[in-house]
Amino acid sequence: MYANVIVDIIHENVAHTFTYSVPPDMELSPGQRVLVPFGHQTKEGYVIDLSQETDLSEEKIKPVKDVLEDYPAVLPSLMELAKSMAQSSHCPLAETLRLMIPSEMRGGRVHVKLQTVARLCISGADLEEALLRQGRSQRRRLLLLMLSDGDKHLVSDLALDVRQPLADLRKLEEEGYISLSREEFLRQPGGKIDSRRAFVPDLTSLQQEILEQVLPSLSRGEGKYLLHGVTGSGKTEVFIRLVQETLKQGRGAVILVPEIALTPQMVDWFRARFGECSAVLHSRLSAGERFDEWRRIRRGDAKVVIGARSAVFAPVEKLGLIVIDEEHETSYLSDRHPRYDARDVALSRCSREHATLVMASATPSVTSFYRAKKGEYTLLDMPERVGNRPLPQVQLVDMRKELEAGNRSIFSRALSAAIRQTVRQGEQVMLLMNHRGYYSFVSCRACGTTVKCPNCDVSLTYHVGGQNLLHCHYCGHTEAVPTLCPECGSQKIRHFGAGTQQVEAELNRSFPGVRVARMDTDTTSGKEGHAKILESFRDGTCNVLVGTQMIAKGLDFPKVTLVGVIAADMTLHFPDYRARERTFQLLTQVSGRAGRGDKPGEVIIQTYRPEEPVLLASARQDYRGFFEEEIERRRIALYPPFTAMARLLVESQDASLAVKVIEVLHQKVDQLLHTHPEYREICLLMHEEQPTMTMLRGKTRYQLLFKLIAGDVTELFSRDLSDMSREPYPGADVYFEYNPSTMM
Numbered sequence: 001m002y003a004n005v006i007v008d009i010i011h012e013n014v015a016h017t018f019t020y021s022v023p024p025d026m027e028l029s030p031g032q033r034v035l036v037p038f039g040h041q042t043k044e045g046y047v048i049d050l051s052q053e054t055d056l057s058e059e060k061i062k063p064v065k066d067v068l069e070d071y072p073a074v075l076p077s078l079m080e081l082a083k084s085m086a087q088s089s090h091c092p093l094a095e096t097l098r099l100m101i102p103s104e105m106r107g108g109r110v111h112v113k114l115q116t117v118a119r120l121c122i123s124g125a126d127l128e129e130a131l132l133r134q135g136r137s138q139r140r141r142l143l144l145l146m147l148s149d150g151d152k153h154l155v156s157d158l159a160l161d162v163r164q165p166l167a168d169l170r171k172l173e174e175e176g177y178i179s180l181s182r183e184e185f186l187r188q189p190g191g192k193i194d195s196r197r198a199f200v201p202d203l204t205s206l207q208q209e210i211l212e213q214v215l216p217s218l219s220r221g222e223g224k225y226l227l228h229g230v231t232g233s234g235k236t237e238v239f240i241r242l243v244q245e246t247l248k249q250g251r252g253a254v255i256l257v258p259e260i261a262l263t264p265q266m267v268d269w270f271r272a273r274f275g276e277c278s279a280v281l282h283s284r285l286s287a288g289e290r291f292d293e294w295r296r297i298r299r300g301d302a303k304v305v306i307g308a309r310s311a312v313f314a315p316v317e318k319l320g321l322i323v324i325d326e327e328h329e330t331s332y333l334s335d336r337h338p339r340y341d342a343r344d345v346a347l348s349r350c351s352r353e354h355a356t357l358v359m360a361s362a363t364p365s366v367t368s369f370y371r372a373k374k375g376e377y378t379l380l381d382m383p384e385r386v387g388n389r390p391l392p393q394v395q396l397v398d399m400r401k402e403l404e405a406g407n408r409s410i411f412s413r414a415l416s417a418a419i420r421q422t423v424r425q426g427e428q429v430m431l432l433m434n435h436r437g438y439y440s441f442v443s444c445r446a447c448g449t450t451v452k453c454p455n456c457d458v459s460l461t462y463h464v465g466g467q468n469l470l471h472c473h474y475c476g477h478t479e480a481v482p483t484l485c486p487e488c489g490s491q492k493i494r495h496f497g498a499g500t501q502q503v504e505a506e507l508n509r510s511f512p513g514v515r516v517a518r519m520d521t522d523t524t525s526g527k528e529g530h531a532k533i534l535e536s537f538r539d540g541t542c543n544v545l546v547g548t549q550m551i552a553k554g555l556d557f558p559k560v561t562l563v564g565v566i567a568a569d570m571t572l573h574f575p576d577y578r579a580r581e582r583t584f585q586l587l588t589q590v591s592g593r594a595g596r597g598d599k600p601g602e603v604i605i606q607t608y609r610p611e612e613p614v615l616l617a618s619a620r621q622d623y624r625g626f627f628e629e630e631i632e633r634r635r636i637a638l639y640p641p642f643t644a645m646a647r648l649l650v651e652s653q654d655a656s657l658a659v660k661v662i663e664v665l666h667q668k669v670d671q672l673l674h675t676h677p678e679y680r681e682i683c684l685l686m687h688e689e690q691p692t693m694t695m696l697r698g699k700t701r702y703q704l705l706f707k708l709i710a711g712d713v714t715e716l717f718s719r720d721l722s723d724m725s726r727e728p729y730p731g732a733d734v735y736f737e738y739n740p741s742t743m744m
């Protein structure tokens with residue numbers, strides 16, 4: 001017997017299977033991981049297939065050294081997925097196979113934890129007799145009673161009631177009443193399940209309607225849906241019912257949510273409804289926890305998986321359903337190699353494994369909605385909130401007028417008044433400071449002044465990683481970052497890593513009595529950072545929550561009646577063709593946090609451009625209005641979904657080398673277009689330029705942008721570009737990116 005093995009090394013020269021002989025006493029099946037000799041080393045590898053014969057000569061073939069797990073770590077369906085992903089993204093199979101197992105498994109970095117477990121071996125009259133025979137030992141009698149349910153019990157659990165029980169347990173084992181064994185014990189993150197959250201509501205008629213549409217295709221194992229449901233329309237309950245139905249059919253389900261939405265709140269809720277049969281996968285788990293959750297899924301103990309992007313590869317054996325909540329989120333795009341879009345992977349998994357796909361959002365991505373309108377997905381609509389709660393009232397405030405009126409605060413008069421009133425009424429406020437990580441304002445910590453553009457009267461932005469310059473997004477004006485505050489002369493002028501700190505400071509200064517919780521990447525580090533902040537807001541310790549995009553999604557706080565957006569312009573003028581889409585999504589999502597309880601919500605959006613159609617559409621909560629305008633703009637400007645965006649990106653510590661390399665690439669592309677006239681039909685090449693992040697980690701960056709029209713040769717062309725990026729360019733790194741999640 002011979003095994004064809006992909007060795008776990010990512011290099012083009014070894015991107016094919018190697019043949020090893022299988023020792024007679026070893027049993028192997030495809031997907032299993034093995035240790036194999038490779039050159040002078042021992043490497044991990046994946047068995048791709050097995051054969052009785054080989055063309056290679058006997059003496060050249062070495063035997064497989066060892067088996068890493070006694071089960072295939074990669075399921076057959078996921079093996080097929082890995083193969084097709086390797087093919088479509090032009091990368092070695094070893095690279096896509098790595099996606100299918102938790103990274104901790106590679107290199108033997110996690111170990112199976114064994115614990116001592118006790119179990120009763122007798123029952124009925126024998127148990128009665130055993131209890132009597134323990135005569136004077138209360139401890140052993142108690143232990144027998146604790147085990148009398150017949151279940152396995154961890155000795156460490158028994159020790160909570162009977163201190164140091166091991167000696168007594170050994171005695172009981174000698175007498176043949178119980179058995180003790182060392183067993184694999186799986187860590188369960190999140191601890192005990194809170195059954196208070198297990199409340200099951202009656203479905204609304206809208207929820208009922210949606211289920212009636214989807215359930216038949218769920219039983220047939222087919223269907224691709226895009227569920228457009230306004231915030232608060234009760235989509236989660238629909239997912240839960242779909243998952244329950246999937247379980248009834250003996251199959252499993254994967255629920256994908258953005259990493260950011262994997263709040264303890266959401267996780268608790270799912271665990272309450274699905275108990276032990278659910279598993280959670282997200283990046284805050286420890287390596288051991290993640291490995292254990294993965295194994296509970298692989299063994300079939302957990303059939304419902306809730307997780308972030310990479311959970312799309314969860315080893316659910318009989319897959320019946322994949323749900324992608326907040327379908328529009330960019331976090332579904334992986335920017336690490338191998339790049340993938342979890343939505344495409346889910347689609348491919350569902351059709352391969354005969355499962356139903358449900359993508360949902362209050363603000364579907366323009367591309368998905370376009371596909372649904374073309375009939376590629378079935379469109380489902382939930383236009384109303386649960387319990388006929390009204391959507392919040394949204395007001396746009398013109399910040400230019402505030403300045404004219406002499407208001408220099410970051411809060412407009414309308415927002416100040418609303419905060420005051422909301423807090424006085426004992427209700428809660430959420431404030432969004434939607435800066436993007438790489439941008440920030442420069443402001444003075446002493447007096448709160450921000451540095452403004454002399455032409456436009458808007459704050460200048462500071463590009464982290466760029467030169468020490470401030471930029472105006474409106475007119476292109478640039479100037480050096482001042483060392484003294486132009487207003488008060490203080491030296492405490494600097495860019496804020498998170499504008500949220502400034503909002504917090506100003507709240508404390510202007511509104512005595514507010515108790516502010518702040519949530520951004522600074523405050524949520526640490527495993528429970530998220531949970532603590534949210535809890536202080538939920539229990540009312542704090543009445544104002546300030547945060548970045550983190551607070552915009554998925555949170556459900558019934559006492560929040562006011563939502564304020566400090567600066568809508570930040571996302572609107574972000575240099576990306578998706579800036580309007582992102583702005584609409586963000587504003588709609590954050591508005592959706594208001595008025596989820598009995599009282600209606602109010603939203604105040606501050607902007608320097610209140611006439612902007614995107615802002616007007618989000619104030620009306622008019623997704624279709626936004627969509628129609630945006631799709632037209634993209635049709636004319638040839639942006640996705642009408643084209644795919646791609647780029648060749650050069651990074652080098654040597655600025656002049658970066659320029660040289662991009663010029664070389666440009667020539668090569670011209671040459672390619674010359675020799676393949678058919679490529680010219682599908683390629684729109686733009687001129688070489690510097691991306692928004694002109695420097696990153698000390699490297700100068702240049703890019704060559706493409707818009708690619710879908711056609712017969714599009715894939716071939718991108719393969720050629722990808723190959724071009726892999727040629728050696730000494731002193732520079734070259735990347736080919738196809739529909740990247742950001743183009744900064």
Ligand code: ADP
Pocket residue numbers: 201202203204207229230231232233234235236237386556
């Ligand atoms: P979405 O995800 O669509 O924004 P949620 O699923 O968070 O909305 O639901 C909004 C609120 O409505 C939640 O507080 C949820 O508990 C509640 N809810 C959902 N379905 C029902 C129902 N059938 N009856 C009563 N309350 C419901």
Ligand code: ZN
Pocket residue numbers: 453454455456457472473474475476477
């Ligand atoms: Zn300007």
Ligand code: ZN
Pocket residue numbers: 444445446447448449485486487488489490
């Ligand atoms: Zn100052």
